Amino acid sequence: KADQHRDRITRFGILKHRAKLQEQYLWTQVDFKSEGENDLSNKALKAATKLKGCGQFLLFHNYYTIDQVKLAKAHYCSRHLLCPMCAGVRAAKSMSRYVQRIEELMRQNRKLKPVLITLTVKNGQDLQERFKHLRSSFRTLLDRYNDYKKKGRGFNQFCKIDGAFYSTEYTYNPKTKEWHPHIHIFALLNEWIDQEELAETWHDITLDSYIVDIRRVKKPKEHGYSKAVAEVCKYALKFSDLSLENTWEAYLSLKGNRLTGCFGSMYGVKLPEKTHSRLQSLYFITRQSVRSMGFFIVFFKM
Numbered sequence: 669k670a671d672q673h674r675d676r677i678t679r680f681g682i683l684k685h686r687a688k689l690q691e692q693y694l695w696t697q698v699d700f701k702s703e704g705e706n707d708l709s710n711k712a713l714k715a716a717t718k719l720k721g722c723g724q725f726l727l728f729h730n731y732y733t734i735d736q737v738k739l740a741k742a743h744y745c746s747r748h749l750l751c752p753m754c755a756g757v758r759a760a761k762s763m764s765r766y767v768q769r770i771e772e773l774m775r776q777n778r779k780l781k782p783v784l785i786t787l788t789v790k791n792g793q794d795l796q797e798r799f800k801h802l803r804s805s806f807r808t809l810l811d812r813y814n815d816y817k818k819k820g821r822g823f824n825q826f827c828k829i830d831g832a833f834y835s836t837e838y839t840y841n842p843k844t845k846e847w848h849p850h851i852h853i854f855a856l857l858n859e860w861i862d863q864e865e866l867a868e869t870w871h872d873i874t875l876d877s878y879i880v881d882i883r884r885v886k887k888p889k890e891h892g893y894s895k896a897v898a899e900v901c902k903y904a905l906k907f908s909d910l911s912l913e914n915t916w917e918a919y920l921s922l923k924g925n926r927l928t929g930c931f932g933s934m935y936g937v938k939l940p941e942k943t944h945s946r947l948q949s950l951y952f953i954t955r956q957s958v959r960s961m962g963f964f965i966v967f968f969k970m
Contacts, residue, residue: 680723680726683752687752722744726742744757759901772937772939780830780857781884783882785861786853787805787853787877788879790874790877791846796921796922798849799925805870806834809873813829825862825865825866826866828861829857830858832856832930832932832934833853833934834854835851835928838850839910840911853900863880
């Protein structure tokens, strides 16, 4: 477990480094001469200030009697569309939450079939417009799904989903200067979906895309469904394929929009008692990491 903790600290360091690069880029977008009159400059200043303080404080509890280390407290900027540090933490929490839900639903019904579904729309240079088109189209598909589940009318292949969660990914092609938003879905099916029929339904809604990808999910013994869940959770929080400039543009375009969610049986799943509540009665050592002058200073406390 000590190795896992060191690996976690290393990952935090990598994310913090990327966040620092984003922060430095944002400072270049601040016009100090405008004296607060430039709205875009004000947004960059506020975001840079937030990123500067993100991840400066981490508090771990080392439950030495069971050899587990848990992150207990931390200071985050909560700009997950802009900050890799917050994005990584958010993705990890989402993964843990949905893996538990999937395992519980599969325990209740072994006949459910796990798949990964991708829905796309046509590329475009205006990210905000393309995202709104994708979101509107997906809402229409969900409305039809809910209408069938509640009233038994308007069946389509998407209605074969028992429950699912989704995440929106947005990529950028520097050659064409176009954005490509698309939705990734981890779904549990009652019956296998006819991909061609679903593609026709999707095109009827979007009017510009037939592209629907469906892949079966296998369950490796060592990882369970965590690998497939990670594939979906990471997309809305992915920074490695975007430049600092594109990340800032995406943040300005998508801030305030919901990029993840769930529906069907995946919503409101009742789970067993959480592990952290059982840890409350155990002894632990506190490990406090404070970033100062570019270094982590670690304090130990019983």
